[in-house]
Amino acid sequence: MATATNRMLGHLGDSVERLEDPPLITGKGRFVGDINFADQLHMRIVRSDHAHGKIISVDTSAAEAVPGVVAVWTNENIDDIPPIDFREGSDSTLALFRQYPLARELVRYVGDPVVAVFAEDPYTAEDAAELVIIEIEPLPVLINADDPPQDFKGQATTEAAIVEQGYGDIDETFANAYKVVEIDVKVSRHTGVPMECRGAIGRYDEARDVLEMYGAAKVPHRNRDTLCRMLNRPASGVHLFEGHTGGGFGIRGELYPEDVLVCVAAMRLRRPVKWIEDRREHLMAANHSRQQRHIIRAAVAEDGEVVGLDDELYLDQGGYIRTHGTRVANMTTGTLPGPYRFPVYRSICHFRLTNKTPAATYRSPGRCESTFVRERLMDAVAVAMDMDPIAVRRRNLISLEEMPYGRALDVLGDSVEHDPGDYAGLLDQGLAQIGWDDLQKELAERRANGEMVGAGISMFFEKSGLGPSDGAKIFVDNEGFIEVVTGGASIGQGFETAMAQIAAEDLGTDYRRIRVVHGQTNRIDYGVGAHASRATVLTGTAVSLTAQAVRAKALDMAAELLQTTADALTITDGVVHAKDNPSGPSLTLGEIAEALIPTSKLRGDREPYLKGEEWFHIDHQTYPYGHHIAVVKVDPDTGGVEIEKYFIAYDIGRSINPKMIDGQLVGGLAQGVGGALFEEFTYSDAGDPQAVTFADYLMPTLKEIPIPEILLTEDFPSIRTPLGIKGAGEAGITGAAGAIASAIDNAIGIPGAVTETPISPQRLKKILSEHDK
């Protein structure tokens, strides 16, 4: 018999071990590559090796003649399948720019799928794919989004959209400014690159007329909806299944051409069809991200207040517009002001197609880019005004007294309203913890001794908890085992553990007794997956509300059986007992569940079963905040950058599992360091991708990654959620490039030197030699 003093494992705020881990450390995970079906075919894609051109002819005869090849498809075989639609629904203004599952008439980037080969085994499929001959008539290649737009299919130009946001009178503000500071900065093309390449298996169950897709991730319900729209099938006849997913980062789990192809092929070839991407394909075919050039200026008052911000940016979307539409442009223009007041603001985004891999979201989309740009600008303002960079930031931070702080800006359909938070207060705490003043002295001394060392800071606000709604179901069986069914997704972040901890809190049980379902569209009608740091905030709150409802039902039933009142009871370790008498009469949750089965005489007029389904609706996203501080040492001989020290301060509102939050921040930082110093998709003038192996696309190893010091505060729980939760997924990456760039400027003694990421040895050597250093 448990007692009230027994501490049950896994309540809110406990850094318990993860429920996910046992299969993953024993090799029992079920990633898409590990799943097989009898009689399955293997698909191999033949991709364009031209960046832009007209398809003159496709000769598949040699491929078809290979023993073991079952079918070879071009667009002509599936000309009834529409281009891949947008996740948030159709958009007529952007429809023209969508990608067909197999290229129709034109190819628009190296890697564009042109032909699909289906064979008995993957080696045969790959052999046959090499025999396909595609004749392309080259068209002019557009590599840079800031070059003049070109024609698009005779119906538009490659400037697919202009996304503009802002408020206030820019012209007047700049005309009256004490000083105007302008910079021109670029963020390179890089992306999430999960360790598992993509994969998908389509399977059509003719007996039930159900199409299934395995290998779904991130947004299975959304992708089901899009597939239903594209294939004209009912939602009840399309099921997507998420297994283990080897990293998400925004890019994995969107609906790609290959996903549609395995589904269509499974239905038409009447056999399961499996596709597993290889790394070369991944680096030229999965979503890229980030590439932007900003020309941005600040109107500054005499005291350092930035009274106006005016930004013009060029976003390199690549060959087509994929499932996200213009969301990255929206998030960039909607979050650029960050934690600062900036009373007048305008950002104009030229959303332009080029002849490169299509781009979309990567962890912290829009904020990562805009934070780098904004923080570069704040450093530039400090130099122009001869002010301390911290002082300039402090002068412009939104104060606690002004919160919640609304702006006439839109982020994914939500008007921005900053949650209450003490930006300056957290800055004080962070600077104190890292010993900023002493650090400055120490670095100055080392610089005086000839070392290139410096420190830099980057402040940001994040967004999380994208709404508007999410639901959850909980079922307690007669043995007291609990199943939590969600429409969330697990991409490695610890979703199951977090949901189990939240449910355990209200159900009064060990979190290990809870099974969490995610990413199965046949288990729950609705779901919005895992993106935008929303899963714990939205789905977690829905789980919490559902758990409370189930708890209330359990206590109500138990009160009758124990002849007391519900409010006199509590639940400890799965046992309902009197609050003031833990060892008195009691009932297990399983016994209560049994009393509630439909045939039970004890149930009375209560709804059958110990179960619940509740919804959570959020009126605004939550906006957590923080800052990064980097200390770097530059090697003038090699141009290499060593990160000596790194610090992240972040207000999470309320921790569910601090160890997992820490993991999100440290892991995010590693990707941030990659983007800041190493990772870049470069292209030749002809549009040939030059980073299609891990020897060319340089991801950091543990040698390049600092172990950061983290200040995780819970000072300002979100006012948007009953538990006060704010998201944790993206804060580790958002500030990285800005802080590292600032530190490098400081180290080499050249203000504003860094204008472009990644700050590779080549770029840094060039900067140093231009300044005779």
Place this chain on the structure above:
Amino acid sequence: MSDKKDITLSINGRDHKVSVDPRWTLADVIRDHCGQTGTHLGCEHGICGACTILVDDTPVRSCLMFGVQADGKKIRTVEGLANGNEYHPLQKAFMENHALQCGYCTPGFLMLATGILEAQPDISDDDLNDVLSSNLCRCTGYANIIKAVRAARDEMKAAS
């Protein structure tokens, strides 16, 4: 494409008799023909290390070796790391230190670390960093992997 060759792979103490194409990689043979899918492929060109296994107790990238080359050799994969229901100290340390998130690179790191800790039980922190920097992880930022392997090293040393 070519004549098949009959080989025997000893994987975690169990013999698998398989008929393989000479060009099949060891990773593919282990995964697709011996049913041991715990070994993961991350790049298939020898850089990421996700497919690291032990061949005759030495860490090997199984994407860079052909199945036929492993005929008769002693192979250990992540499936054989635990002793029945008892986790290997590295497995325990990975859980306790939150050294995995998505878990895709984890089998490679576990086998790499097993190989090195068996060969060099007293390996220094710096040398361990050198070895572990040969594999890629995209989720954890490595800090907890370092912590976990050091913890396992210390525990294994104390137990020996």
